[in-house]
Amino acid sequence: MELLTTNNVWMMICTALVFFMHLGFAFLEIGLTRQKNTINILFKNIFIITVGLLLYCLVGFNLMYPGDFNGFLGFAGFGLDAEAALDLTYSEGYTYWTDFLFQGMFAATAATIVSGAVAERIKLGPFMIFTVIYVALIYPIAGSWKWGGGFLDELGFYDFAGSTLVHSVGGWAALVAVSLLGARKGKFDKNGKSLVILGHNIPLATAGVLILWLGWFGFNGGSVLSADPALTSLTLVTTCLAAASGGVASFILSNILHKNFDLTMFLNGILGGLVGITAGADLMSPTDAILIGAIAGVVIVLAVAFIDKLKLDDPVGAIAVHLACGIWGTLAVGIFGDLAGWEQLTSQIIGVASYAVICIVSSYLIFATLKKTIGIRVSEKEELEGLDLHEHEMNAYADFRMNEH
Amino acid sequence: MELLTTNNVWMMICTALVFFMHLGFAFLEIGLTRQKNTINILFKNIFIITVGLLLYCLVGFNLMYPGDFNGFLGFAGFGLDAEAALDLTYSEGYTYWTDFLFQGMFAATAATIVSGAVAERIKLGPFMIFTVIYVALIYPIAGSWKWGGGFLDELGFYDFAGSTLVHSVGGWAALVAVSLLGARKGKFDKNGKSLVILGHNIPLATAGVLILWLGWFGFNGGSVLSADPALTSLTLVTTCLAAASGGVASFILSNILHKNFDLTMFLNGILGGLVGITAGADLMSPTDAILIGAIAGVVIVLAVAFIDKLKLDDPVGAIAVHLACGIWGTLAVGIFGDLAGWEQLTSQIIGVASYAVICIVSSYLIFATLKKTIGIRVSEKEELEGLDLHEHEMNAYADFRMNEH
């Protein structure tokens, strides 16, 4: 009972920290985009966290943890289970309520990742419809395959805190959405050369990354599912070291390639390191963590350039961070740490591929349908003048004079 | 001893989270007002948290928890009690020090609520005088009626974490202050039509709401007064669900009424849901919490319109959020959840009415006296040019060019 109390305290704190990541995502996303679309982005983020929690309560939790099931799809019924809630032997690590809330805070993250990639030109309505379907159905069903004890769990696939289950689930949808949506006006010139569209508030973007790093204490630390002192503290160490080495590697590589001191690449490197360590944060030594983070930092720089070359326009680098580093981190479990080995690596590859299939197919179906029916892209005029004015009739910074774009 | 340690850890974390709410309030308030009054608002908020803590140490704590007393007014003496502090059997849930600090963080909140409502035209000096009296005397005396074991506690009135004791105590004073102060220049036109005065930094306002939501994990979670795993985690679930449903209900209703996607209404709905669940967060099922939050979201939209119609100018919507939803949440304890019933509802109504009396009378006496003597409103010139320039000779954003207002 005393141990449950302690464990549950830790899990509640981790829940709070993961919740706080939504401010981090919001700051990062508005910071790296233009002032004229700020309200729209904040609206999407607030929509995701509120509607996401309600949907996870209504259907998501019981889709993701259906109990005994066929390993592909199960559902334990609508709403929360008041009886399970009364049973304090539900787990040694947390109560039923904590379990729901911690998992619920994760659920909204996948949609938030997409939000960043499609920023500045997606219509609000279709994005909300996508969010509802993805958070209510796709994320939890895909999650059940591993964390719900489904077929990938039986197969030995390992994903500690969600390099794949959370980050690449968001990343694949971001990739699909960006492909269907097209680039922002002015992102590529007539010859297809990529141009820089500057973010409008780098202090908030930087704050966003530090808040996300803080939130990762809970994201990974809470994924131990108890306050086990050795495991939780190891996890925090690997998480922080990977974040640090990811940032430093991105900064150094980008300095070598482009002879600059690029703050946003430094920041994305930190995020890449965090995403990269997430699949195996409890399995790695400090040295492993530093290596995994550093490689993630390199992956970021290369992926950003590659995505650009594909003429995909991802304003915040979400695909590079969450998809590329999510895949890297998942594979790294087979290469570094306690589980390393060919067999594990094979399981990891199967896992990555399985999530690629469900996410690409489902998000393609959703976005393609929306595109054919109500359309997913705002008008040229709206894009030019900003979504804030057209969808919200508001201005994020009413008192400030703006440059003309 | 081990359980005390765990409980106390939880309570200390909750204390830190409630402290952090002061940044949330500050961000919300400056975000929803004009750039020219930003320094003034920040100054007030910093004044409240520092002076509030010192006053609560000097007199507030012992006014609020006087021990055995007549149920209306008692005082256990100035300063903290070093002897009680040494007694580790003081409570199973926390030490004496934690008790003081957690309660002290609550105390300043009431004044902060008023700060938002009177923003952009109140004189700094009188506001500081009001804050000192209200935080040092009115808040703790009123609080003793219930949390100190006073007459409302004996009567069966229930207020878990302060829908009434904190939020409506601030809200009533805000209502009185706004009435005596009058509207900002330009808020109502010659025909009495309400005009929009835009907030100058919506990203910070949004961040403020998310920080407040985070702080509410401590505000409600800590009000369990221990780390009891079932109760604390239930409380976090009801708190988060009510926040989510409050926001969504406000957004939907405002979308139906005004055909827009109004971010600030969404944000205020979240706050309304949080205030609404606060009185009974430990008593409700998830469904109850969603309903209470949703109704709070509706209350917000209606209350904002109604307050506007009364020609009361509340720049941040503090009266709608903290007073209207504070009353709603207090009554909801008699309608939903474990205590629902006519008897309880009667107690709740008596409680609401009692706090209305002490808060309206006391804040009227304070503000009316200040108005008749030193005056409470800045000059027209100062209001036009901004309080930052006149009271602080500073500019919140020195390097940025501003629009003329």
Add this chain to the structure above:
Amino acid sequence: MELLTTNNVWMMICTALVFFMHLGFAFLEIGLTRQKNTINILFKNIFIITVGLLLYCLVGFNLMYPGDFNGFLGFAGFGLDAEAALDLTYSEGYTYWTDFLFQGMFAATAATIVSGAVAERIKLGPFMIFTVIYVALIYPIAGSWKWGGGFLDELGFYDFAGSTLVHSVGGWAALVAVSLLGARKGKFDKNGKSLVILGHNIPLATAGVLILWLGWFGFNGGSVLSADPALTSLTLVTTCLAAASGGVASFILSNILHKNFDLTMFLNGILGGLVGITAGADLMSPTDAILIGAIAGVVIVLAVAFIDKLKLDDPVGAIAVHLACGIWGTLAVGIFGDLAGWEQLTSQIIGVASYAVICIVSSYLIFATLKKTIGIRVSEKEELEGLDLHEHEMNAYADFRMNEH
């Protein structure tokens, strides 16, 4: 085991809070300086936290805690110790991993303090070199003298959480750096009169102070090195009361001297109170804490004026806050609280002097060498146009129109 779990949870949370202080420092520093150097400052802060952690992992931790050593300099070897990590009897208060990470979060702080003082004119390269040497070598070696069980520990010197070991270690280097670097163009006029260079974002500066205060819950609370309920909660109370009284004292004194309501002085007073209580936060009564904080608030106002009179240009007041109040707080351990007495005061003076010697000598050697070789100051043109443009080719706020400076 259960107690270790609880203690370790507390220590991990404190680690997270100290980590979060880096956002506080970043916000404070950019807020109090000009928009044109914002990216540069953020880059430095991100560099410090990432590189600092990696260096502390590689050498710092084992320099600071070398085990049995001569009391002046010891080294337990490169990298972390996987065997110690497996030993759950390592301490009753925390695991080996938590120990490393908590101390690692402290390590970067010293360099961050310097960053603020040298802002707006130091070259990025030399600053990075200084950071690496100071964080990897000087900070941990100096720290070993007391916290590693070195000669000052044997001598009876007391520094609970680092008024000297962290804050004045940063403060001395800031003093040396500012002396060698010279003032910003335009800080002093032809007659040597000090002019005001306005900070560009006071809301973020204010947020920085509140985040730092929040972080101090972990900085001081975690320095108990366990979750001992009496000690941790006392520490939080003394920390918060000193912060409050520091702010109020600064505000009142500055109001008496200059007839204004100076928000930045209020904020610096809070920080001064926090730095001042840090050396003896576990030894003081509430009254002691309020007095120590209030004196720190007075020290701040006087020190800022004095440093200005010396023609030293410290844009964020880092020397006044971290050095002057760091010294004051260290001496206060001999004057107030459980250890007060002439003998203790003598030990405190010896401690302060010892750290003055190592920090002044080492930082002089580093900065003077850098000055003579690659130079430490940017060109006049770069200073005028901003470091963001020249070192980073970026603009912190691309969409906003700026005033000409």
